[in-house]
Amino acid sequence: xxxxxxxxxxxxxxxxxxxxxxxxxxxxxxxxxxxxxxxxxxxxxxxxxxxxxxxxxxxxxxxxxxxxxxxxxxxxxxxxxxxxxxxxxxxxxxxxxxxxxxxxxxxxxxxxxxxxxxxxxxxxxxxxxxxxxxxxxxxxxxxxxxxxxxxxxxxxxxxxxxxxxxxxxxxxxxxxxxxxxxxxxxxxxxxxxxxxxxxxxxxxxxxxxxxxxxxxxxxxxxxxxxxxxxxxxxxxxxxxxxxxxxxxxxxxxxxxxxxxxxxxxxxxxxxxxxxxxxxxxxxxxxxxxxxxxxxxxxxxxxxxxx
Amino acid sequence: xxxxxxxxxxxxxxxxxxxxxxxxxxxxxxxxxxxxxxxxxxxxxxxxxxxxxxxxxxxxxxxxxxxxxxxxxxxxxxxxxxxxxxxxxxxxxxxxxxxxxxxxxxxxxxxxxxxxxxxxxxxxxxxxxxxxxxxxxxxxxxxxxxxxxxxxxxxxxxxxxxxxxxxxxxxxxxxxxxxxxxxxxxxxxxxxxxxxxxxxxxxxxxxxxxxxxxxxxxxxxxxxxxxxxxxxxxxxxxxxxxxxxxxxxxxxxxxxxxxxxxxxxxxxxxxxxxxxxxxxxxxxxxxxxxxxxxxxxxxxxxxxxx
Numbered sequence: 001x002x003x004x005x006x007x008x009x010x011x012x013x014x015x016x017x018x019x020x021x022x023x024x025x026x027x028x029x030x031x032x033x034x035x036x037x038x039x040x041x042x043x044x045x046x047x048x049x050x051x052x053x054x055x056x057x058x059x060x061x062x063x064x065x066x067x068x069x070x071x072x073x074x075x076x077x078x079x080x081x082x083x084x085x086x087x088x089x090x091x092x093x094x095x096x097x098x099x100x101x102x103x104x105x106x107x108x109x110x111x112x113x114x115x116x117x118x119x120x121x122x123x124x125x126x127x128x129x130x131x132x133x134x135x136x137x138x139x140x141x142x143x144x145x146x147x148x149x150x151x152x153x154x155x156x157x158x159x160x161x162x163x164x165x166x167x168x169x170x171x172x173x174x175x176x177x178x179x180x181x182x183x184x185x186x187x188x189x190x191x192x193x194x195x196x197x198x199x200x201x202x203x204x205x206x207x208x209x210x211x212x213x214x215x216x217x218x219x220x221x222x223x224x225x226x227x228x229x230x231x232x233x234x235x236x237x238x239x240x241x242x243x244x245x246x247x248x249x250x251x252x253x254x255x256x257x258x259x260x261x262x263x264x265x266x267x268x269x270x271x272x273x274x275x276x277x278x279x280x281x282x283x284x285x286x287x288x289x290x291x292x293x294x295x296x297x298x299x300x301x302x303x304x305x306x
Numbered sequence: 307x308x309x310x311x312x313x314x315x316x317x318x319x320x321x322x323x324x325x326x327x328x329x330x331x332x333x334x335x336x337x338x339x340x341x342x343x344x345x346x347x348x349x350x351x352x353x354x355x356x357x358x359x360x361x362x363x364x365x366x367x368x369x370x371x372x373x374x375x376x377x378x379x380x381x382x383x384x385x386x387x388x389x390x391x392x393x394x395x396x397x398x399x400x401x402x403x404x405x406x407x408x409x410x411x412x413x414x415x416x417x418x419x420x421x422x423x424x425x426x427x428x429x430x431x432x433x434x435x436x437x438x439x440x441x442x443x444x445x446x447x448x449x450x451x452x453x454x455x456x457x458x459x460x461x462x463x464x465x466x467x468x469x470x471x472x473x474x475x476x477x478x479x480x481x482x483x484x485x486x487x488x489x490x491x492x493x494x495x496x497x498x499x500x501x502x503x504x505x506x507x508x509x510x511x512x513x514x515x516x517x518x519x520x521x522x523x524x525x526x527x528x529x530x531x532x533x534x535x536x537x538x539x540x541x542x543x544x545x546x547x548x549x550x551x552x553x554x555x556x557x558x559x560x561x562x563x564x565x566x567x568x569x570x571x572x573x574x575x576x577x578x579x580x581x582x583x584x585x586x587x588x589x590x591x592x593x594x595x596x597x598x599x600x601x602x603x604x605x606x607x608x609x610x611x612x
């Protein structure tokens with residue numbers, strides 16, 4: 001019972017007020033897979049060039065992530081992105097985007113992946129997300145992420161794709177862009193009419209809100225003393241959220257859905273997003289333990305319960 | 307065992323995307339008193355002109371608010387403020403500020419107020435806040451609010467005043483301005499070194515964080531379907547927070563302090579702030595019932611517990 005994760009595996013250059021790194025392992029599927037791997041078996045689908053370092057593949061493998069679906073293009077170069085964060089780290093400017101082998105990414109799922117029950121579609125072109133969804137035999141729970149670029153310029157394709165999703169993870173400004181509604185509650189209602197019955201709106205440092213049925217659940221963001229690098233935090237949220245649900249074996253649209261599981265999944269998502277910010281890139285996951293995750297989950301309980 | 311509230315009683319003109327009102331009852335002390343009146347006896351200290359309408363005094367009196375300390379200046383006009391909100395209502399521009407009788411406000415506490423155990427100092431000049439604090443015999447719990455203007459231009463006076471406070475309520479940008487720290491946790495530590503052992507940082511639609519001892523408590527903002535007019539929401543938060551504590555008879559700096567009471571006070575603050583936004587000005591308080599308050603408190607529990 002594994003989680004299939006599709007998206008980008010990349011090299012990133014990042015500059016924050018705490019320092020800069022010219023080139024380090026990154027990409028949405030990388031962050032999602034690492035975060036989810038603490039809760040469930042993960043099978044990765046992505047593409048890299050032959051410049052992809054053995055030690056980076058080794059990090060993923062060390063977390064038990066199945067790399068059968070990690071395509072390597074001979075002579076190709078891995079997707080590269082670089083950006084610089086504002087002083088308060090709430091904004092970032094892209095300095096460079098070299099799609100490289102990612103430009104022709106056309107994900108093909110290995111046979112060994114197609115029968116898995118869980119699917120998390122990282123932020124890639126909506127038609128590719130739909131193609132991956134179609135290659136799965138009968139996922140119990142499928143959904144993913146998207147971004148402003150697809151919402152603005154590939155709207156019809158995205159709306160077509162969303163019809164087949166059980167859940168969508170999206171940030172607040174994107175929720176407003178997708179729905180045309182400024183009010184978050186109204187925006188959530190509109191978006192859930194397009195397909196996904198469960199919606200998680202990510203609010204950066206302010207946490208996340210889950211909408212499901214007539215109810216919603218609000219989780220605050222963890223108050224970090226130092227945010228070193230927010231790159232990948234949203235993807236780690238997604239990985240923690242979906243990894244936890246997969247590990248629990250839930251079916252989100254079945255009769256057996258448990259809202260309590262969804263709440264806990266949001267908290268685990270927040271926990272994983274918070275750890276991500278504590279070091280540059282994926283560094284925190286080189287040493288993070290499940291015990292630390294549980295301790296932070298307890299911290300969330302201690303500082304939100306009344 | 308009453309709560310003494312000091313601050314402005316005013317007339318406001320407000321324009322929001324939902325409409326506009328040329329002149330209506332407003333002012334920090336008005337909002338604080340109305341919100342607090344659902345939890346405890348309130349004694350108001352403020353100044354108005356002889357244009358202050360009997361029906362407005364009547365609204366305050368109808369909530370049991372003691373108006374002995376409401377000074378009326380013959381021939382004077384009541385403080386008037388008007389402003390216009392941005393489309394998303396997260397910003398507002400001041401159109402007009404006529405201090406009128408408020409310019410010479412020098413609060414004198416009636417004898418019948420001085421022995422009360424609770425004091426909430428609305429946003430006025432720090433030296434006046436200190437003068438009021440000094441007129442109280444031995445408050446069990448005293449604190450208040452301030453704003454960017456006093457932080458920037460009356461810093462020394464403010465720091466002197468804060469030394470005598472048990473708690474401070476402040477919004478996040480002001481917390482950063484006062485502390486010189488961008489990170490909220492560090493900002494809170496710095497501020498608490500200046501005097502107030504309990505700090506509440508208000509984050510507008512994102513809720514509030516209470517800092518006390520080594521711990522903190524995070525409350526999300528209530529997700530309103532429609533925000534009609536955010537004017538006074540922060541003051542209603544303060545009124546709900548302090549009103550609840552006064553009603554419970556707590557001593558915040560005594561040995562008997564209960565963190566659980568502080569958490570509940572933050573939630574009641576959030577509840578009162580959320581009701582405030584549902585109508586223009588103080589209109590929601592013309593009909594709000596304690597039962598509605600309890601129902602919303604339960605809603606907060608339902609959408610934050612996990």
